[in-house]
Amino acid sequence: MKKKTLAVLASAVIAAVFATSVEAKTILRMATDVSRDNSQAVGAEHFARLVAEKTNGDVQIKFYPDGTLGSSQAIVSGTRTGNIDIAMIGTVNLGGLAEGFLALDLPFIFKDSAHVYRSLDGKAGAELFAELDKVGLTGLAFFENGFRNITNSRQPIKVPEDVKGLKIRVPQSQTLVKTFEALGANPVPMAYGELYTAMETGAIDSQDHPTSTLYAGKFYEVQKYLSMTHHGYAAVTLVMNSRKFDKLSPEYQQIFLDCAKEAAKFQRELNYTEDQKLLTEMQNAGLEINEDVDLDLFVEATKAVRDEFVKEHGDTVVKLIEADRNL
Numbered sequence: 001m002k003k004k005t006l007a008v009l010a011s012a013v014i015a016a017v018f019a020t021s022v023e024a025k026t027i028l029r030m031a032t033d034v035s036r037d038n039s040q041a042v043g044a045e046h047f048a049r050l051v052a053e054k055t056n057g058d059v060q061i062k063f064y065p066d067g068t069l070g071s072s073q074a075i076v077s078g079t080r081t082g083n084i085d086i087a088m089i090g091t092v093n094l095g096g097l098a099e100g101f102l103a104l105d106l107p108f109i110f111k112d113s114a115h116v117y118r119s120l121d122g123k124a125g126a127e128l129f130a131e132l133d134k135v136g137l138t139g140l141a142f143f144e145n146g147f148r149n150i151t152n153s154r155q156p157i158k159v160p161e162d163v164k165g166l167k168i169r170v171p172q173s174q175t176l177v178k179t180f181e182a183l184g185a186n187p188v189p190m191a192y193g194e195l196y197t198a199m200e201t202g203a204i205d206s207q208d209h210p211t212s213t214l215y216a217g218k219f220y221e222v223q224k225y226l227s228m229t230h231h232g233y234a235a236v237t238l239v240m241n242s243r244k245f246d247k248l249s250p251e252y253q254q255i256f257l258d259c260a261k262e263a264a265k266f267q268r269e270l271n272y273t274e275d276q277k278l279l280t281e282m283q284n285a286g287l288e289i290n291e292d293v294d295l296d297l298f299v300e301a302t303k304a305v306r307d308e309f310v311k312e313h314g315d316t317v318v319k320l321i322e323a324d325r326n327l
Contacts, residue, residue: 030086043267050259098131105175124320141260145234146210156290157227168206
């Protein structure tokens with residue numbers, strides 16, 4: 001009888017402890033505007049799993065992909081106010097808050113992927129995240145969308161002269177507008193959702209996006225040539241509301257940073273693998289891929305864009321990125 005009573009008491013204690021631990025869990029909301037099957041979203045979910053594992057389930061991150069919690073700008077705003085706890089967002093959406101991020105849009109600022117990772121995981125990335133601290137956001141890690149390349153319906157692009165006269169769609173980025181103007185193109189700011197029809201009807205000749213975005217938009221159906229110009233790099237950040245981050249214990253703060261770094265490495269490798277598959281699939285569908293691009297000529301043709309940027313915004317981030325170019 002005594003043993004039975006102890007067993008009942010032990011079970012009650014265990015149940016009470018379990019109930020308390022469940023109630024004590026921290027539940028955070030993480031949002032992105034990309035689709036769930038995109039490598040960025042897969043990387044975000046990997047981050048959430050790692051955090052749950054490393055905190056023994058004490059911190060749970062509920063993930064909202066596909067723009068469920070709003071547009072990119074709404075997600076940034078919501079994360080600053082704390083309505084959203086964590087955001088995975090393209091750095092193009094942060095330039096208005098921390099102007100150092102505008103440097104990432106400069107043409108040919110990065111030599112290759114290795115250069116990107118050295119810079120964004122090093123001093124340049126730390127400088128950018130320090131700017132975010134001032135606007136209520138804590139940077140956790142840099143993920144990626146990838147290098148931007150040009151498609152068009154006219155010819156392969158090998159030298160700057162091949163870009164002249166192209167009506168090319170650009171996002172709301174003054175740097176990209178100036179880049180294509182320097183190359184002699186006619187940049188046309190346009191919403192992403194309008195682009196397919198504009199190219200299908202011939203209103204637009206050309207566009208530039210990383211591989212996964214090119215594929216997702218099915219732009220290869222209405223464009224004939226893809227030239228690997230690598231003229232720009234689309235970085236992605238994992239950021240957290242600073243007040244929420246500061247409320248974490250020092251141990252958990254380090255877990256978040258470590259898990260973000262591990263998830264970023266995972267996502268970058270996945271993105272590369274996926275890109276190779278998508279390029280092959282688009283090529284099999286009839287898209288002609290051209291890798292014969294004289295990058296030195298393009299760099300020279302767009303040099304004035306960087307010079308103008310430095311005059312207006314300073315060269316702090318640019319110098320940090322350049323210091324990592326040939327390491």
